[in-house]
Amino acid sequence: MSAQPHAPAPHTPDKTFTGVRTALFHPDDIAEFDAEYAELTSTPVVPMAALDEFLARWWRTAIVANRDRDDWHSVLETVERLRNGERPTGRNLADVARERGYEVAE
Numbered sequence: 320m321s322a323q324p325h326a327p328a329p330h331t332p333d334k335t336f337t338g339v340r341t342a343l344f345h346p347d348d349i350a351e352f353d354a355e356y357a358e359l360t361s362t363p364v365v366p367m368a369a370l371d372e373f374l375a376r377w378w379r380t381a382i383v384a385n386r387d388r389d390d391w392h393s394v395l396e397t398v399e400r401l402r403n404g405e406r407p408t409g410r411n412l413a414d415v416a417r418e419r420g421y422e423v424a425e
Contacts, residue, residue, distance in 0.1 A: 332381045336374060342381035344388065347395055352377055 332342035336356070343349050359365060359373055384391040401407065413423045 330385060332378065332385075334374065334378050339374065339377045339381050342385060343377075345384065345391065345395060348380065348384065 330342070332338040340349070340352060340356075343352055355373060359369055397407070416423050
């Protein structure tokens with residue numbers, strides 16, 4: 320048995336505001352991060368729980384986005400189409416359920 324080379328693991332950004340912001344690469348993500356951060360920090364008293372939730376959510380986003388950048392671009396394109404009212408492409412959920420043996424009401 321021989322050892323097989325492994326692809327390098329994706330970089331995990333530091334769980335800091337700067338680390339997460341630096342790890343974001345898509346312009347829409349960067350703009351959304353900046354706008355939300357500005358809104359959160361625009362008041363004299365900033366709720367720590369809100370900052371923690373913001374950082375945790377964007378940290379997870381940065382990790383997922385950097386695992387496969389092409390896939391992340393595809394996800395964001397799908398989100399944009401849905402926001403514009405386009406129907407998703409692909410198989411109908413009812414058809415998939417029927418194939419798996421579920422009864423689906425018409």
